[in-house]
Amino acid sequence: MAVSDQEVRERMDAFMQMCRRSGLRATHQRREVFREVARTEEHPDVETIYRRVRKRVPTVSLDTVYRTLSLLEEKGLLCRLEPFSGRARFDANTDSHHHFICTRCGRVRDFASEQLDDLSVPRELRSWGDVRSVHVQVRGICAKCRG
Amino acid sequence: MAVSDQEVRERMDAFMQMCRRSGLRATHQRREVFREVARTEEHPDVETIYRRVRKRVPTVSLDTVYRTLSLLEEKGLLCRLEPFSGRARFDANTDSHHHFICTRCGRVRDFASEQLDDLSVPRELRSWGDVRSVHVQVRGICAKCRG
DNA sequence: GCCGAGTTAGGAACAGTTCCTATTGAGGCC
DNA sequence: GGCCTCAATAGGAACTGTTCCTAACTCGGC
Missing domain, CATH: 1.10.10.10 (Winged helix-like DNA-binding domain superfamily/Winged helix DNA-binding domain)
Known part of the structure; x- marks a missing residue:
């Protein structure tokens, strides 16, 4: 490490x-x-x-x-993982889905994609542990914030 | 909405x-x-x-x-987005990469994958905003925690 | 209608982060 | 190399989001 x-x-x-x-x-x-x-x-x-x-x-x-x-x-020398706003947010959509996150306003939208759902992850990960879920986070600027 | x-x-x-x-x-x-x-x-x-x-x-x-x-x-009726531990974590690896996260101990390991890097996201997302990055989070139980 | 375990209200405590202000020291200039 | 200035720091106070604590309450079974 x-x-x-x-x-x-x-x-x-x-x-x-x-x-x-x-x-x-x-x-x-x-x-x-x-x-x-x-x-x-x-x-x-x-x-x-x-x-x-x-x-x-x-x-x-x-x-x-x-x-x-x-x-x-x-300055782009480091990146911060996870806590994005410091606040927990909740979602009652329990079907498998992915997220589009606006990095400006924090708004989150769900999207589903069969193609992304059966993504195959690199084989090396199997030796690291049991994979339970694969979740795709798409980040960008939403239409509202883009103005 | x-x-x-x-x-x-x-x-x-x-x-x-x-x-x-x-x-x-x-x-x-x-x-x-x-x-x-x-x-x-x-x-x-x-x-x-x-x-x-x-x-x-x-x-x-x-x-x-x-x-x-x-x-x-x-009970699985809701899911919580993001704040995973409540603590910010930092990474000096600024190349594009993805994360394997152990949901038991919180350990995070990087992995790179060209295949995942050029994932194509559903077309509908383009109308939601400008996509800046696509990041895959693989969750599971790491070998250490599995025991 | 009554009883008891499970649940709640409200406030206190906690954890992580950010703000405030007097003091310090990095780096440009002689 | 030493001096000067302003950006940066130390330390503690304040803030924010979350969890804990305890007495009071309420749901559902009798």
């Missing part, structure tokens, strides 16, 4: 370049927060990143970790 | 049957919470459901709405 040294170095370079291009300061804190996410494939949560960064920068604050992660996401 | 009366009736029947089968009380509050989710396709959040249910049951508490939604989810 560890990223190769070579890959980590490349990611750090991309980070430094982004800072220079955007006129942002490559502070010690920012470098260490990015490094922690860049060196693992385990998709750590904020608490985990905070704990690990504190080993190298004992005075770092949780808020700095949050601010830095948001900045890095905005 | 409204569900047909016929469909709502069928969903309410399924709810009543589930209560009988599981020995749960079909209280006024539970019926109205379920009805609010069953009658719409807009995937409302808890706050929205609460606000609507209060019009019919002014004394209902927010906690009851939460409890009822969790119960209905557990």
Whole structure:
């Protein structure tokens, strides 16, 4: 689950370049927060990143970790998984279906597709565990938001 | 975005049957919470459901709405979108990739698949908005949790 | 109509995230 | 290399969404 040294170095370079291009300061804190996410494939949560960064920068604050992660996401160096709005949403449609999500307003629309329902996933996944469901998330900007 | 009366009736029947089968009380509050989710396709959040249910049951508490939604989810009458753990997780892999998610421990593993990358989504989606990305979420139980 | 287990209302507690403000330090300029 | 300025930080307070707690209530069986 560890990223190769070579890959980590490349990611750090991309980070430094982004800072220079955007006129942002490559502070010690920012470098260490990015490094922690860049060196693992385990998709750590904020608490985990905070704990690990504190080993190298004992005075770092949780808020700095949050601010830095948001900045890095905005600049396209990281992506955020899942919590999209922070609010749970519910759906009484229990048939198999997929979702179109507007990334601007958060609106979600269902769609069904037989073709997508019998998608075959790569064979390697079988060795990772039992597959229970395959769900396709299509992201974009809905017609209303596009204006 | 409204569900047909016929469909709502069928969903309410399924709810009543589930209560009988599981020995749960079909209280006024539970019926109205379920009805609010069953009658719409807009995937409302808890706050929205609460606000609507209060019009019919002014004394209902927010906690009851939460409890009822969790119960209905557990019984398979509703599904919860997105917030999976409530925590944000980050990934420095910015190449296009998909996720295998263990629903027991929350572990996430990346996988790449050219075949999935050029999935074609139903044509109707084009009229809903601009599609920016297609992301496949495979859910299941990972080898570690399966034991 | 009465009883008891299951359910609820309301508020307190909790967890994750964001905001606020005084202080600090990165990086351009001499 | 040292100085200066403003962006960035630490630390704690505030906020938001969710869950827990307990006394009161109510549904459904008697």
